[in-house]
Amino acid sequence: MAITYELIKQCPQTGARAGRLHTPHGIFDTPIFMPVGTQATVKAMSPEELSTMGAGVILSNTYHLFLRPGHKLVEAAGGLHRFMNWDRAILTDSGGFQVFSLGPLRKITEEGVAFRSHIDGSKQFLSPEIATRVQMSLGADMIMAFDECVPYPADYEYARASTERTTRWAARCREVHTRSDQALFGIVQGGMYKDLRSQSARDLVAMDFPGYSIGGLSVGEPKPLMYEILDHVVPELPANKPRYLMGVGTPDCLVEGVMRGVDMFDCVFPTRVARNGTLMTRQGKLVVKNAEYAEDFRPVDHECSCYTCRNFSRAYIRHLLKAQEIFGLRLTTIHNLHFLLDFMRKMREAILNDEFVNFRRDFLAQYGLH
Amino acid sequence: MAITYELIKQCPQTGARAGRLHTPHGIFDTPIFMPVGTQATVKAMSPEELSTMGAGVILSNTYHLFLRPGHKLVEAAGGLHRFMNWDRAILTDSGGFQVFSLGPLRKITEEGVAFRSHIDGSKQFLSPEIATRVQMSLGADMIMAFDECVPYPADYEYARASTERTTRWAARCREVHTRSDQALFGIVQGGMYKDLRSQSARDLVAMDFPGYSIGGLSVGEPKPLMYEILDHVVPELPANKPRYLMGVGTPDCLVEGVMRGVDMFDCVFPTRVARNGTLMTRQGKLVVKNAEYAEDFRPVDHECSCYTCRNFSRAYIRHLLKAQEIFGLRLTTIHNLHFLLDFMRKMREAILNDEFVNFRRDFLAQYGLH
Numbered sequence: 144m145a146i147t148y149e150l151i152k153q154c155p156q157t158g159a160r161a162g163r164l165h166t167p168h169g170i171f172d173t174p175i176f177m178p179v180g181t182q183a184t185v186k187a188m189s190p191e192e193l194s195t196m197g198a199g200v201i202l203s204n205t206y207h208l209f210l211r212p213g214h215k216l217v218e219a220a221g222g223l224h225r226f227m228n229w230d231r232a233i234l235t236d237s238g239g240f241q242v243f244s245l246g247p248l249r250k251i252t253e254e255g256v257a258f259r260s261h262i263d264g265s266k267q268f269l270s271p272e273i274a275t276r277v278q279m280s281l282g283a284d285m286i287m288a289f290d291e292c293v294p295y296p297a298d299y300e301y302a303r304a305s306t307e308r309t310t311r312w313a314a315r316c317r318e319v320h321t322r323s324d325q326a327l328f329g330i331v332q333g334g335m336y337k338d339l340r341s342q343s344a345r346d347l348v349a350m351d352f353p354g355y356s357i358g359g360l361s362v363g364e365p366k367p368l369m370y371e372i373l374d375h376v377v378p379e380l381p382a383n384k385p386r387y388l389m390g391v392g393t394p395d396c397l398v399e400g401v402m403r404g405v406d407m408f409d410c411v412f413p414t415r416v417a418r419n420g421t422l423m424t425r426q427g428k429l430v431v432k433n434a435e436y437a438e439d440f441r442p443v444d445h446e447c448s449c450y451t452c453r454n455f456s457r458a459y460i461r462h463l464l465k466a467q468e469i470f471g472l473r474l475t476t477i478h479n480l481h482f483l484l485d486f487m488r489k490m491r492e493a494i495l496n497d498e499f500v501n502f503r504r505d506f507l508a509q510y511g512l513h
Numbered sequence: 514m515a516i517t518y519e520l521i522k523q524c525p526q527t528g529a530r531a532g533r534l535h536t537p538h539g540i541f542d543t544p545i546f547m548p549v550g551t552q553a554t555v556k557a558m559s560p561e562e563l564s565t566m567g568a569g570v571i572l573s574n575t576y577h578l579f580l581r582p583g584h585k586l587v588e589a590a591g592g593l594h595r596f597m598n599w600d601r602a603i604l605t606d607s608g609g610f611q612v613f614s615l616g617p618l619r620k621i622t623e624e625g626v627a628f629r630s631h632i633d634g635s636k637q638f639l640s641p642e643i644a645t646r647v648q649m650s651l652g653a654d655m656i657m658a659f660d661e662c663v664p665y666p667a668d669y670e671y672a673r674a675s676t677e678r679t680t681r682w683a684a685r686c687r688e689v690h691t692r693s694d695q696a697l698f699g700i701v702q703g704g705m706y707k708d709l710r711s712q713s714a715r716d717l718v719a720m721d722f723p724g725y726s727i728g729g730l731s732v733g734e735p736k737p738l739m740y741e742i743l744d745h746v747v748p749e750l751p752a753n754k755p756r757y758l759m760g761v762g763t764p765d766c767l768v769e770g771v772m773r774g775v776d777m778f779d780c781v782f783p784t785r786v787a788r789n790g791t792l793m794t795r796q797g798k799l800v801v802k803n804a805e806y807a808e809d810f811r812p813v814d815h816e817c818s819c820y821t822c823r824n825f826s827r828a829y830i831r832h833l834l835k836a837q838e839i840f841g842l843r844l845t846t847i848h849n850l851h852f853l854l855d856f857m858r859k860m861r862e863a864i865l866n867d868e869f870v871n872f873r874r875d876f877l878a879q880y881g882l883h
Contacts, residue, residue: 183832187839190824212807212832220810220828228824437582440590454560454598458590462553462582469557469839 145326146285146353148173148385148406154499158377158404161494164200164385166232166284167324168224171199172491173385173406176392176483177234179414182207183217183227186414187469187476190229196449196481197488200232200284202409205277206241210260210267214280222282234409236389237274237287237316237330240358243294251291253308271315275327285326287356288316293334295363302334310346317350326353328387334359335368337375344379355380356387357405361396370399377404394423394486394510398503401490413483417475420464423482425509429457431475436461449481450474515696516655516723518543518755518776524869528747528774531864534570534755536602536654537694538594541569542861543755543776546762546853547604549784552577553587553597556784557839557846560599566819566851567858570602570654572779575647576611580630580637584650592652604779606759607644607657607686607700610728613664621661623678641685645697655696657726658686663704665732672704680716687720696723698757704729705738707745714749725750726757727775731766739766743773750774764793764856764880768873771860783853787845790834793852795879799827801845806831819851820844 145167152161162173178185178193181204185193193201203223208214220226223233242249242256249258255270269277271289278286290309293302309332320327329347333339347355357376360369373388380386385406391397392410400408413423420432424444429436431443442452443460451460451474463471493502515537522531532543548555548563551574555563563571573593578584590596593603612619612628619628625640639647644659660679663672679702690697699717703709717725727746730739743758750756755776761767762780770778783793790802794814799806801813812822813830821830821844833841863872 182836182838183829184838184840189840189843207836211836212828216808216828216832219808220826226826226829228829438586438589456590456596458582458586459553459596459598462586466552466554466577466581468552468554469842470554470559472839473559 144353145322145324146385148354148383150382152495154494155497156500157402159401159494159499160404160406161491162385162406164232164406166200166326168230168232168284169199171232172488174397174401174487174491175200175407176397176487177202177407177409178480179204179409179411180227181411182211183223185480186418187472188480190227192450192477193229193480194231196477197484198231198480200234200407201229202234202236203281203283204238204241205235205274205281206238206269208281209238209269209277210262214277218280218282224282232285233283234285234387234407235278235281235283235287237278237289238269239274239287239290240292240390242269243292253311255289271312272319275316275319279320279322279325282322283325285328285354286320288313288327288329288352290330290332290358292362293332293359295335295359297334299336302336302339306332306334306339306343310343313347313352314350317352328352328354328356330356330358330389331376331380332359335364335372337372340372340376341379344376348379348381352384354385354387356389358389360388361391366396366399369396370403373400373403373405392483394483394506397483397486398490398506402499402503413479414476417479418472420461420475422475423479425506427511431457431460432464443478444482447478447482447485449478451478451481514723515692515694516755518724518753520752522865524864525867526870527772529771529864529869530774530776531861532755532776534602534776536570536696538600538602538654539569541602542858544767544771544857544861545570545777546767546857547572547777547779548850549574549779549781550597551781552581553593555850556788557842558850560597562820562847563599563850564601566847567854568601568850570604570777571599572604572606573651573653574608574611575605575644575651576608576639578651579608579639579647580632584647588650588652594652602655603653604655604757604777605648605651605653605657607648607659608639609644609657609660610662610760612639613662623681625659641682642689645686645689649690649692649695652692653695655698655724656690658683658697658699658722660700660702660728662732663702663729665705665729665734667704669706672706672709676702676704676709676713680713683717683722684720687722698722698724698726700726700728700759701746701750702729705734705742707742710742710746711749714746718749718751722754724755724757726759728759730758731761736766736769740769740773743770743775747774762853764853764876767853767856768860768876771864772869772873783849784846787849788842790831790845792845793849795876797881801827801830802834813848814852817848817852817855819848821848821851
């Protein structure tokens, strides 16, 4: 097995669990948030900055690397870890989500998806076999089956046909995948329909993947509906395999996902809003570009131990962002990633101490949600 | 005295000299190159990255900080060192060069210069007194008298009148400057006219500044003419004070400046071209964006010990720049600054070992200049 999930503690009142994932590139504790390094770099960060803040695994995007610089180039470089000088774990998505997001620029058949590159408009094609081979070239520790993310809303018939095709595609991915140092995850789809979600989960579990992703959530549906689907799906998944909720990364959704038994999360949210000047705190967001912070010489968050909060003031960060200085983007990105990684560590600690229910209650109150 | 220049070794064959400058924020060895941190940040760099590569002093721009975030804000933050979290030496220019570069947007009188902000078009005014007070608020270790950089070409009468005014302005700066923990440098002007240069130098030396800058060079004149002016000016300056050649930072000009007895240099060149993908090496420039480096997995320079060269390939850096990733700008900036700082260290070593003449000869041959 390329990866092994070790269950360390199950919350007695909820589905929350603390675990540990063993990979060919190190061990990381779960639940965990994975910073997104779309183009073989987590925007504005160095590998050392990511290690220092405790990132044990990052995500990279197959769609982007397939188009630029090309998976064969990355393979020739010695794989993605070596290319970007990151020696901890990496997870790649399959490219499915990105090509389906291209809208009129793509065409889906049973064989795969024809699309045009967002970079140069060239004709491209991804299929379960190609996406899997591309990910084998990239060499991440965990890779994803090629799937269609059912849009929201979608009628039942569309969702059913799409989900069944995703299941057939998962079998094709499994067929061509040969790297024993990589774990291929199946992706549960099914839209907002519980019976389709159950069917998808059961079909994939029957194929015995080393890990399971939950796709097609956080795509525009109301949060309570996402939580309801999670309530329904997670119990269908085996307890001895990691569960990854794709594209989710706001603090409230992380707590709710963890409560329902999810182990892994990723999202561009913390890094994207950071570059816009929005900083995450336990009390909610702090928009550091606002005029009120012009002469505020306090750190962003006095409780935070990140590099940014230890060394720089709100006034300085605001100045850098106003002056469009790169270092400003570095400082805000460091803070937000540190915040989320630390948030997950604290959540895990709470699970280990049988305090998760209190942790969630206190967080929701502090965050202004309850 | 805010600063003390210690002469350690004089080259027996040339004007080159190795020294050491003692400042309220540490000691640095000379000759030295000062990275430029225009807006209270060296573009793309953290203070720790600058320290790691051995930067002992950086330059920041009064014009920019005066307009944004404002010197009073920086003063309220505890001064520039604290604002940007840099505990080594800082030198600020006077703003003169920037306001004169605004062309039709500025008007010079004996009193000072009226101009419009490049940020919001607002009316602004700088004078010797204001520029000095602004620099006292910023709190750099070395500050510059407010001067006019005589443009090239300039007729004799213009150059004479301008240079004489710069001298009068220097006296006015000296009059209002009261911080004993700051050294105010006089700036030698005079355009390309040797007699005006001599007069300027003598008038300033008579005022007994703790350091002398040479301005108005590298403004479009042929390099041999710049070297000729340096040959003429440097001997006019006292041996026990530091000499700073403003705005010069290409390797060939650094060697020629050092040979003529200059101790300090600054230039945006290495950081600006870095962000364009041009990397400096002893063999000349390497334009890493070029297609020939697409699958080149070697470091930029196998002789270089910088973070970039120790950890990343040309192919990866090219990919980052093509993909417009911030980390690419960080890696190229680190390399170029490290290259220039290291180049200066090697030059100093050569002076100490009575090898400067050979160093210069070898460099010029390798760089393809002789």
